[in-house]
Amino acid sequence: MNPFCEIAVEEAVRLKEKKLMKEVIAVSCGPQQCQETIRTALAMGADRGIHVEVSGKDYENLGPLQVSKIMAALAKKEEASLVIVGKQAIDGDCNQTGQMTAALLDWPQGTFASQVSVEGDGLKVEREIDGGLESIRIKMPAVVTADLRLNEPRYATLPNIMKAKKKKIASVKPADLGVELTSRLEILAVEDPPQRQSGVKVESVQDLVTKLRDSGTL
Amino acid sequence: MAFAGRLLTRSRLGSYVCRTRGLTANRIHRRHVVSCIDPSLGLTEEQKEFQKVAFDFAANEMAPHMAVWDEKEIFPVDTMRKAAQLGFGGIYVQPEMGGSGLSRLDTSIIFEALSTGCVSTTAYISIHNMCAWMIDTFGSEEQRHRYCPQLCSMEKFASYCLTEPGSGSDAASLLTTAKRDGDHYVLNGSKAFISGAGDTDVYVVMCRTGGKGAKGISCLVVEKGTPGLGFGKKERKVGWNSQPTRAVIFEDCVVPVANRLGEEGQGFTIAMKGLNGGRINIASCSLGAAHASVLLARDHLKVRKQFGEALSNSQFLQFKLAEMATRLVASRLMVRQAALALQEDRLDAVTLCSMAKLFATDECFAICNQSLQMHGGYGYLKDYAVQQFVRDIRVHQILEGTNEVMRMIVSRNLLQE
Numbered sequence: 278m279n280p281f282c283e284i285a286v287e288e289a290v291r292l293k294e295k296k297l298m299k300e301v302i303a304v305s306c307g308p309q310q311c312q313e314t315i316r317t318a319l320a321m322g323a324d325r326g327i328h329v330e331v332s333g334k335d336y337e338n339l340g341p342l343q344v345s346k347i348m349a350a351l352a353k354k355e356e357a358s359l360v361i362v363g364k365q366a367i368d369g370d371c372n373q374t375g376q377m378t379a380a381l382l383d384w385p386q387g388t389f390a391s392q393v394s395v396e397g398d399g400l401k402v403e404r405e406i407d408g409g410l411e412s413i414r415i416k417m418p419a420v421v422t423a424d425l426r427l428n429e430p431r432y433a434t435l436p437n438i439m440k441a442k443k444k445k446i447a448s449v450k451p452a453d454l455g456v457e458l459t460s461r462l463e464i465l466a467v468e469d470p471p472q473r474q475s476g477v478k479v480e481s482v483q484d485l486v487t488k489l490r491d492s493g494t495l
Numbered sequence: 496m497a498f499a500g501r502l503l504t505r506s507r508l509g510s511y512v513c514r515t516r517g518l519t520a521n522r523i524h525r526r527h528v529v530s531c532i533d534p535s536l537g538l539t540e541e542q543k544e545f546q547k548v549a550f551d552f553a554a555n556e557m558a559p560h561m562a563v564w565d566e567k568e569i570f571p572v573d574t575m576r577k578a579a580q581l582g583f584g585g586i587y588v589q590p591e592m593g594g595s596g597l598s599r600l601d602t603s604i605i606f607e608a609l610s611t612g613c614v615s616t617t618a619y620i621s622i623h624n625m626c627a628w629m630i631d632t633f634g635s636e637e638q639r640h641r642y643c644p645q646l647c648s649m650e651k652f653a654s655y656c657l658t659e660p661g662s663g664s665d666a667a668s669l670l671t672t673a674k675r676d677g678d679h680y681v682l683n684g685s686k687a688f689i690s691g692a693g694d695t696d697v698y699v700v701m702c703r704t705g706g707k708g709a710k711g712i713s714c715l716v717v718e719k720g721t722p723g724l725g726f727g728k729k730e731r732k733v734g735w736n737s738q739p740t741r742a743v744i745f746e747d748c749v750v751p752v753a754n755r756l757g758e759e760g761q762g763f764t765i766a767m768k769g770l771n772g773g774r775i776n777i778a779s780c781s782l783g784a785a786h787a788s789v790l791l792a793r794d795h796l797k798v799r800k801q802f803g804e805a806l807s808n809s810q811f812l813q814f815k816l817a818e819m820a821t822r823l824v825a826s827r828l829m830v831r832q833a834a835l836a837l838q839e840d841r842l843d844a845v846t847l848c849s850m851a852k853l854f855a856t857d858e859c860f861a862i863c864n865q866s867l868q869m870h871g872g873y874g875y876l877k878d879y880a881v882q883q884f885v886r887d888i889r890v891h892q893i894l895e896g897t898n899e900v901m902r903m904i905v906s907r908n909l910l911q912e
Contacts, residue, residue, distance in 0.1 A: 312540075313543070316540065428513075429514045430514065431511040431512060431513050431514075432512050432513075432514065432548050432552055432581050433547075433548050434511075434512075434548075434580065435545060435581060435583070435586070435595040436582055436590070438541060438545060438548070441544075442541060
């Protein structure tokens with residue numbers, strides 16, 4: 278499981294244990310192996326799982342926009358009050374799915390969350406931003422994306438792993454949710470960054486100025 | 496740590512064990528396991544889940560400390576209790592007694608994974624598990640209720656007391672006596688090399704209630720604090736330093752008859768049945784050490800350069816690494832097969848357990864030793880983990896039945912009429 282998503286699952290389970298949420302549903306989009314990931318979430322305390330079957334070429338082209346369409350459709354179908362996801366996946370590093378999901382649903386979003394608390398019918402989210410920490414209050418239903426310091430995920434216990442076997446994982450196709458998967462992106466090329474060229478040493482400031490003038494930089 | 500206070504109680508609502516701070520970030524950079532020696536190959540989904548928890552726990556909670564536990568001879572009670580909260584305190588004890596009710600194969604997989612974090616601590620946990628199982632299997636309802644829940648949570652720790660100064664391999668010749676006097680026994684004698692002794696709470700003791708030989712031996716549970724129960728000095732060992740080893744001394748130690756597991760004369764059978772599983776567990780610990788050592792060797796060969804190229808380009812070392820991997824997988828197959836045989840109660844189970852213990856402990860020691868050699872001079876430094884794996888698993892060829900005794904068991908089976 279993507280480490281940030283693990284943090285998201287942990288937060289969801291903690292909210293349920295504090296009786297602030299009724300049910301935790303773990304969702305994964307992809308081929309058969311996704312069921313393993315969902316089982317891990319169930320072993321951590323999620324109540325049930327939904328596996329959105331996407332395989333082959335469709336899976337290769339699956340990007341944040343497609344996933345967020347699926348998440349938005351499921352959030353409406355399940356009448357969710359909160360969608361909590363990892364801030365980004367460690368393979369793509371896109372950091373887009375949570376934000377796009379919120380936009381598609383027209384829900385408020387609390388991204389890069391390092392703390393989440395329920396206040397009345399909304400959430401107070403502390404966000405990690407470049408300048409430090411920002412606290413915002415958002416109404417529910419909302420989308421939250423989990424950052425590294427939100428919590429430390431629990432280990433699944435042996436009894437919980439066994440109980441997870443009995444929990445249900447429903448299988449669903451994107452078409453059933455009315456989601457079309459064609460990607461509007463086409464990867465043209467993937468290249469390594471150019472090899473760094475070695476520089477030139479100069480003896481004095483005058484030399485440096487002369488060289489910069491000669492190369493047209495000055 | 497915020498949850499330290501809750502570790503001792505088994506609260507039903509929402510008690511969980513978090514990873515130690517700051518280590519989740521490391522997982523983001525975790526490498527994939529090398530494919531042909533991947534220990535998850537051939538396992539069921541559920542077994543892979545168990546193994547994953549054990550590997551995670553080993554990497555986060557044990558591996559960072561294994562060197563200091565060894566150097567400072569620390570018995571890591573808090574870490575073991577954390578492990579118990581995940582269900583590792585009584586892996587094959589029945590759930591109604593607080594155990595996890597898993598199979599012998601599940602247990603082997605778990606100990607193999609935990610061992611990659613610290614062999615010595617995992618080996619102690621396996622001994623503790625063995626004692627909890629013995630009480631769960633041979634104890635009365637009352638005894639099971641009295642001991643098993645607290646052992647499974649590791650609120651209390653256990654020790655297995657069979658060996659004496661005068662009887663190691665010849666275990667049935669033990670001399671510690673237990674003289675019946677009404678509603679109690681009076682114990683006199685001493686046990687040697689007892690893992691955990693002095694720091695543990697519950698002692699499963701094999702002692703002589705009847706005549707000579709195996710049939711005169713019974714099994715008594717003795718609790719710490721019982722008058723007449725004393726301990727020798729803490730032994731200084733080459734490895735297994737995260738668990739204390741001491742002699743256990745009985746001087747007119749009074750133990751209630753209600754503490755006897757099973758019938759008089761059944762003690763040796765109980766001890767041996769415990770050891771069948773114990774041997775698989777110890778062999779599994781060797782597997783974990785060998786697995787970790789192969790990965791360490793592999794990484795070192797890729798990084799270390801001599802004669803202008805990485806060591807991994809040397810055909811000799813490539814072949815050596817291949818042999819190590821092959822012998823590791825062969826050992827693993829034997830141990831897992833023995834675990835299956837034991838849980839299915841097959842006729843060859845006892846012999847297979849002995850064969851697996853013999854084979855795996857010998858092979859895995861050779862693997863760890865070869866890995867140390869591949870590290871060159873660095874392998875001999877305590878800054879590098881490989882020497883601790885070598886030192887820790889060396890004793891696996893000796894305890895829970897020496898590998899010589901394993902040969903006795905196998906040859907006896909072959910030569911029987």
